[in-house]
Amino acid sequence: MTDDRGNLSVDFLAGFTIFLLAFIWVIAMIPGLLIGLQAYTIDYDAVAYRTGVILAEDPGWPVAPAWESFGDPQKYNVTRFGLAISKDTPNILSQDKVNRFFNVSTTNPSVGFIYPDDYQKRAIFGDFPYRFRISLRDLDNYRTRTVGEQLPDDYGYIRRVVKIKGTSNATINKSYMTSHSYIKTDNATTHVFSILINNTKLLSEIRDPAYQIDPSREQLLITVADLSSICPGTAITLNNVKIYKLDSGIYSNVPLPASNNPFVDGSSTRLPSSWPGIPAPVNNNVTIKFNPQYIDSMKAQNSQIFIAMRFDVSPACTFLNNTQAVPDYNNLVGKDTFENLNTTPFDYNYHPDNVTQPKLRDAVLAVAVWSGETVAAPMTALFSDDFESATTPDDWTPQSGWSDPWYGTPHYGNSSVVLRDQPTYITKTIPTAGYADISVSFEMGTQLSGAVFATAEWSSDGGTTWNLLKQINNGDPEDNNALYPFAYQLPAGADNNPAFTLRFSLVNANAGDRAFIDNVIVGGNPY
Amino acid sequence: MARLNDDAQWIILMGFLISFSFFFLALIINQSTVVGQTTAESVIEFPKNDIRDLVGVITTNTSRSNTTVVNSDITVISLHRKNAVVRYSLIQPNPPVDLHSYASIHYNNGVTTYYENWTSL
Amino acid sequence: MVNTDGQLYTIEGFAAGLIMIMTAYLVVSATSVYTAGDTHISDMQLEQLGSDALKIMATPASTGEISPLQKIIEVTPVGTDNATFGKMFGNLTNSKTGFGTDHIQFIASVSYRNKTDDSVSIYRLNSTRNLAGGEHAVRTTKWVIVNKKLPPSAPFAEDRAVLVEVLMWRD
Numbered sequence: 001m002t003d004d005r006g007n008l009s010v011d012f013l014a015g016f017t018i019f020l021l022a023f024i025w026v027i028a029m030i031p032g033l034l035i036g037l038q039a040y041t042i043d044y045d046a047v048a049y050r051t052g053v054i055l056a057e058d059p060g061w062p063v064a065p066a067w068e069s070f071g072d073p074q075k076y077n078v079t080r081f082g083l084a085i086s087k088d089t090p091n092i093l094s095q096d097k098v099n100r101f102f103n104v105s106t107t108n109p110s111v112g113f114i115y116p117d118d119y120q121k122r123a124i125f126g127d128f129p130y131r132f133r134i135s136l137r138d139l140d141n142y143r144t145r146t147v148g149e150q151l152p153d154d155y156g157y158i159r160r161v162v163k164i165k166g167t168s169n170a171t172i173n174k175s176y177m178t179s180h181s182y183i184k185t186d187n188a189t190t191h192v193f194s195i196l197i198n199n200t201k202l203l204s205e206i207r208d209p210a211y212q213i214d215p216s217r218e219q220l221l222i223t224v225a226d227l228s229s230i231c232p233g234t235a236i237t238l239n240n241v242k243i244y245k246l247d248s249g250i251y252s253n254v255p256l257p258a259s260n261n262p263f264v265d266g267s268s269t270r271l272p273s274s275w276p277g278i279p280a281p282v283n284n285n286v287t288i289k290f291n292p293q294y295i296d297s298m299k300a301q302n303s304q305i306f307i308a309m310r311f312d313v314s315p316a317c318t319f320l321n322n323t324q325a326v327p328d329y330n331n332l333v334g335k336d337t338f339e340n341l342n343t344t345p346f347d348y349n350y351h352p353d354n355v356t357q358p359k360l361r362d363a364v365l366a367v368a369v370w371s372g373e374t375v376a377a378p379m380t381a382l383f384s385d386d387f388e389s390a391t392t393p394d395d396w397t398p399q400s401g402w403s404d405p406w407y408g409t410p411h412y413g414n415s416s417v418v419l420r421d422q423p424t425y426i427t428k429t430i431p432t433a434g435y436a437d438i439s440v441s442f443e444m445g446t447q448l449s450g451a452v453f454a455t456a457e458w459s460s461d462g463g464t465t466w467n468l469l470k471q472i473n474n475g476d477p478e479d480n481n482a483l484y485p486f487a488y489q490l491p492a493g494a495d496n497n498p499a500f501t502l503r504f505s506l507v508n509a510n511a512g513d514r515a516f517i518d519n520v521i522v523g524g525n526p527y
Numbered sequence: 528m529a530r531l532n533d534d535a536q537w538i539i540l541m542g543f544l545i546s547f548s549f550f551f552l553a554l555i556i557n558q559s560t561v562v563g564q565t566t567a568e569s570v571i572e573f574p575k576n577d578i579r580d581l582v583g584v585i586t587t588n589t590s591r592s593n594t595t596v597v598n599s600d601i602t603v604i605s606l607h608r609k610n611a612v613v614r615y616s617l618i619q620p621n622p623p624v625d626l627h628s629y630a631s632i633h634y635n636n637g638v639t640t641y642y643e644n645w646t647s648l
Numbered sequence: 649m650v651n652t653d654g655q656l657y658t659i660e661g662f663a664a665g666l667i668m669i670m671t672a673y674l675v676v677s678a679t680s681v682y683t684a685g686d687t688h689i690s691d692m693q694l695e696q697l698g699s700d701a702l703k704i705m706a707t708p709a710s711t712g713e714i715s716p717l718q719k720i721i722e723v724t725p726v727g728t729d730n731a732t733f734g735k736m737f738g739n740l741t742n743s744k745t746g747f748g749t750d751h752i753q754f755i756a757s758v759s760y761r762n763k764t765d766d767s768v769s770i771y772r773l774n775s776t777r778n779l780a781g782g783e784h785a786v787r788t789t790k791w792v793i794v795n796k797k798l799p800p801s802a803p804f805a806e807d808r809a810v811l812v813e814v815l816m817w818r819d
Contacts, residue, residue, distance in 0.1 A: 009655045009656060009659065012656070012659070013659065016659075016663060020663070020666070024670070027670070027674050045689045045693070046689075049692070049693075049696075052696075056700075090703075091700060091703055091704065091707075092707070135745035136745065137743065137744075137745040139739070139740075139743060144745055146745070157693070158693055158696065159693070159697055159744070159745075160696065160697070160700050161697065161700035161701045161703075161704050161740045161741070161743075162700070162704070163704055163707060206711060210707070211710060211711040350711065357710050357711060358710065359709050359710045360707060360708075360709045360710065361709075362704060362740065364740075364743045364744065364745055365745075366744065366745040437749075489749065
């Protein structure tokens with residue numbers, strides 16, 4: 001007789017074991033599937049670390065021509081962001097790379113990089129849609145630049161301490177001209193002033209990229225100043241600027257594209273493309289600012305570059321001139337013009353008397369990475385004003401009627417506030433009683449001309465003394481009719497203070513000058 | 528014919544079952560811990576900053592005098608304070624024949640061994 | 649003879665128990681991926697920060713200058729405290745890009761070699777406070793070449809390599 005009671009159990013067991021094994025196997029893969037989806041910080045920290053290393057220690061890709069030189073239409077050529085000057089100088093960042101990196105747009109693909117897509121591919125990597133916030137705080141310039149979103153409560157984080165390499169610049173003013181005999185007693189109407197940029201010397205005298213002046217990588221700024229005081233009462237025009245390149249004994253003329261035209265009298269825009277067809281009148285100064293891409297496109301790494309500026313003065317006068325006695329500007333020939341006893345070009349070199357050398361500034365780079373929904377910042381906001389009200393800035397104390405809501409460019413939300421047309425300010429007393437670690441953030445931007453500037457200040461005594469937070473001068477990078485974020489941590493004097501006051505001013509203003517302010521937030525931690 | 532008594536077979540099968548499940552459970556746990564640990568440990572254990580710092584100080588030293596004393600300083604202090612064996616030699620530039628300086632650097636901290644032949648720019 | 653009638657119930661019981669335990673475990677493990685307590689992520693972050701700060705302090709701002717760290721060690725007599733170091737290091741490591749500052753404590757010291765017997769001496773450069781029991785610190789170091797009399801009894805100042813060591817921890 002067969003008893004199959006035991007058999008039945010064995011069949012069941014075998015089948016169930018196989019099922020269970022398969023089940024366990026499948027389940028074992030589930031954590032792997034969920035790995036990027038769950039809120040644990042280990043992975044975020046690792047991603048933040050990786051992004052931090054890439055940004056602080058890598059120059060990005062491509063290197064030559066550098067990625068930051070690609071304009072927005074060519075930005076697909078950029079495969080990796082990296083802010084370091086070169087691979088040999090970790091933690092030393094290039095100002096041009098930083099400027100390009102933080103040139104961010106949220107919507108318009110033809111203006112800057114798009115958050116988050118462009119950054120994800122080039123700095124965060126991976127297919128998982130991480131959210132992130134990358135900020136760089138320039139400790140010496142009190143400026144914070146940010147790309148990304150508001151921080152949530154929980155995120156992966158890395159902070160790097162870095163240096164930012166500033167750009168070099170030269171100002172040729174009257175005392176410099178006099179001491180170097182750049183003012184010749186020739187009493188003529190045509191004067192030529194030459195500037196020499198000796199790339200061979202610049203690149204060989206200092207080889208460390210952290211301190212090198214490399215015109216094809218960083219912007220040079222040359223200002224010829226005090227022109228009005230050389231011969232008062234004359235009309236000065238900038239007739240032309242010609243560029244010559246000396247490469248192994250051969251001079252060649254390099255055309256100057258309109259995108260590199262000089263600036264005249266501190267204007268924030270270059271001379272129009274109608275120049276030099278129509279010579280530009282000059283009141284006091286001329287600024288030459290070549291884009292590194294322009295120098296790079298000359299392939300002038302082993303060359304000398306001569307900049308020959310022609311000024312016409314009327315009536316004839318003793319004026320700035322360091323190139324031949326009376327040169328034939330229209331037919332300049334390299335050797336006869338520049339290698340001439342009467343020619344002593346201004347040398348853009350490592351001598352501190354000639355050129356303000358590039359300086360390294362301290363900065364802090366922070367990368368935060370998370371995923372999922374973004375929630376509001378944990379900071380307690382003591383006060384905030386986004387200037388959306390139609391009667392803006394009614395809850396501030398305006399000095400006069402020269403501050404209004406502004407619905408044009410630039411603004412966030414519905415409107416910002418504008419200070420305009422004459423010296424004016426708005427103030428607001430924000431009691432901070434019961435709070436410490438007071439911080440202020442706001443968006444500010446200007447459209448200025450002449451000696452006008454806009455300031456943001458705070459006071460611990462209700463307005464008797466003011467402490468400067470930010471000043472935007474005419475010609476600053478922020479002076480371009482856009483809003484820029486600023487954030488400051490205030491000292492203990494702002495803590496627990498019923499007389500804490502903020503003020504935004506427009507100083508020395510004339511008709512047409514404007515300063516825009518938006519999204520003012522004062523935060524603190526309760527005691 | 529004597530029939531095999533398989534009445535207690537399930538005990539053995541259960542044993543298998545439980546051990547298999549424990550095995551897979553362990554597998555899951557192990558995989559998940561690895562995520563955080565390897566990242567941090569690989570970063571900490573590979574002495575990138577130490578090596579960079581060392582290479583930096585040695586190569587800037589090529590332009591200075593007193594290289595023998597500095598060499599002993601680095602060797603002795605590395606061993607005492609960083610538990611790392613460091614040996615290096617420098618060749619100073621020899622103008623006009625050769626404008627470059629060279630360094631051959633050896634580093635070993637027991638976990639990581641690193642060797643570099645460096646040539647100046 | 650043993651009665652096996654209840655066998656199926658026993659197996660079912662075991663299987664059900666297993667499934668329940670496993671489900672519970674998997675739910676827990678999937679939502680918070682299991683990481684051992686000693687993953688050192690925060691150590692890694694702190695060490696990187698300290699290493700960066702020392703590197704920045706050892707970088708001159710422009711050509712021809714000497715680095716702040718080198719200057720600090722050169723001007724500070726062996727064994728005396730230098731507040732400039734603390735101010736600079738504290739500022740670099742505690743600065744955040746957003747609101748607030750960090751609260752990092754540190755002890756910085758300098759090691760140098762005695763030329764006579766190849767022994768290594770250490771003196772404290774600056775510290776915020778002493779390390780209390782139970783606090784966990786990470787160590788970061790930086791080589792600096794200084795022109796200094798080391799030890800102070802040395803007859804003349806010369807180029808020497810010294811090791812700046814910083815122990816860092818968070819409150």
